[in-house]
Amino acid sequence: MFSSSIAENIAYGHPNISLDRIKAAxxxxxxxxxxxxxxxxxxxxxxxxxxxxxGGQKQRLALARALVLEPEILILDDATSSVDAETEQLxxxxxxxLIGKTTVFVVAQxxxxxxxxxxxxVLKDGKVVERGQHRELLAVDGLYAQMYRQQIExxxxxxxx
Numbered sequence: 001m002f003s004s005s006i007a008e009n010i011a012y013g014h015p016n017i018s019l020d021r022i023k024a025a026x027x028x029x030x031x032x033x034x035x036x037x038x039x040x041x042x043x044x045x046x047x048x049x050x051x052x053x054x055g056g057q058k059q060r061l062a063l064a065r066a067l068v069l070e071p072e073i074l075i076l077d078d079a080t081s082s083v084d085a086e087t088e089q090l091x092x093x094x095x096x097x098l099i100g101k102t103t104v105f106v107v108a109q110x111x112x113x114x115x116x117x118x119x120x121x122v123l124k125d126g127k128v129v130e131r132g133q134h135r136e137l138l139a140v141d142g143l144y145a146q147m148y149r150q151q152i153e154x155x156x157x158x159x160x161x
Contacts, residue, residue: 001050001058006035007042010064017068025068028097030090031060056087063094067102074098077107088112111148120144 011017026032038044050058108114115134122130122144137144
């Protein structure tokens with residue numbers, strides 16, 4: 001994040017992007033409602049590195065920045081690793097909004113984000129050891145199922161479905 005308006009942060013590096021497209025990206029990233037609640041909305045100036053924003057707000061603004069370019073492929077590396085459960089749900093909603101529009105590769109250690117994936121690849125020592133959908137991998141009762149149960153027991157995920 002840079003010390004400039006929220007709109008400029010979302011459109012960073014692409015000054016000719018319309019406000020409508022910025023708003024669409026913010027909506028897709030599940031951050032529009034927050035932005036619109038601010039006194040100056042999209043013209044609200046944020047501090048360097050997003051000072052004054054929560055970790056989740058920063059994450060969703062960064063996602064909006066990626067989405068404003070309408071990418072064909074989006075790679076997210078532990079996009080929810082430093083956010084609370086509520087923000088993680090908002091990010092999941094944002095990713096659900098992309099279905100059919102963007103191919104999303106998600107690198108994650110939390111299972112809640114990957115459960116809805118079309119295909120899950122489980123890596124061990126740099127090699128794919130399992131592949132399939134969530135329910136299929138649970139049924140196989142291999143490494144994925146073991147790691148999933150471990151997260152459930154630790155309360156990291158919060159849902160057992």
